[in-house]
Amino acid sequence: MAKKSDYFGLGYIVSVILAIIPITSMICGAVTRILEGKIVAGILRIVLGWNIIWIVDLILMIISKHILRLINI
Numbered sequence: 001m002a003k004k005s006d007y008f009g010l011g012y013i014v015s016v017i018l019a020i021i022p023i024t025s026m027i028c029g030a031v032t033r034i035l036e037g038k039i040v041a042g043i044l045r046i047v048l049g050w051n052i053i054w055i056v057d058l059i060l061m062i063i064s065k066h067i068l069r070l071i072n073i
Contacts, residue, residue, distance in 0.1 A: 005061070005065045005066075006032060006061065006065060006066045006067045007019075007028045007029075007032060007067075008028070008031075008032065008035075012065055015061060015065070016061055016062060019057055019058045019061040019062075019067075020058060022050055022054050025049065025054050025057055025058065026045060026046065026049030026050055026054065027046075029045045029049055029053070029057055029067050030042045030043070030045040030046045030049060032067065033045055033069075038071075038072060038073060039073075040071065040073040041069070041070070041071050041072070041073060044070075044071070053068060053070075056068045
């Protein structure tokens with residue numbers, strides 16, 4: 001079975017495809033952080049998720065299978 005990745009426990013390939021598309025990366029990243037109980041981090045991803053966070057998320061998703069966790073609030 002495929003290893004689970006960061007977006008909702010989906011498979012690695014599906015998560016990378018979602019991370020490539022900026023709007024889905026922003027939404028999935030925000031929802032993932034909110035589901036972890038990090039409301040402020042989720043809101044910041046919605047506000048700032050379209051720029052450098054998207055690029056860093058894409059690189060980290062390919063390399064380490066996890067999204068950027070900049071703050072834990």
